[in-house]
Amino acid sequence: DVKVTQSSRYLVKRTGEKVFLECVQDMDHENMFWYRQDPGLGLRLIYFSYDVKMKEKGDIPEGYSVSREKKERFSLILESASTNQTSMYLCASTYGLAEEQFFGPGTRLTVL
């Protein structure tokens, strides 16, 4: 059974903290994605990676960075968390172009 896992389901951090969200997939997928989900806005793409050490900005990259040192792992980093980054964060992976994206369960991040 294919699986995308995220390191935390719930996370509470303080303003200014550095936050790491981890995502691991066991499907040997080339491509991985980070989205944030907010009510009424659907899913918005933050960053994606199409290969190890390769990344591209999505639609809302400001305030975020990413790291992909190994094929199976894609990390989202909030360098200095702010309250407007309180959201649900979803990781996804896919084998190739025009393929189904497989999603993790999400991390609900609250920044106080």
Next chain:
Amino acid sequence: AQSVTQPDIHITVSEGASLELRCNYSYGATPYLFWYVQSPGQGLQLLLKYFSGDTLVQGIKGFEAEFKRSQSSFNLRKPSVHWSDAAEYFCAVGSMDSSYKLIFGSGTRLLVRP
């Protein structure tokens, strides 16, 4: 600009009634389309997808969707809703021109009356 519209924020149906969730897209290239479902506290699960060929596609859990190019629509249907179908539904669109990126609609929350 590329966009996906799900005009209904909430829909309430009675258990056993039929369901149609609307999705309209604006895309310059030939699109491929998905419907995903998200149960509370869960990630997104694929219901069905359309790439080419037959414009009526069947998915899991008894769902189907029809791609209508002339109307730029990809509406999701189910003939008889079950209480377990209560969830949020997302339409997503991509194209061969947009690399790996999908654009998601804002979602429709389905409530099911007993």
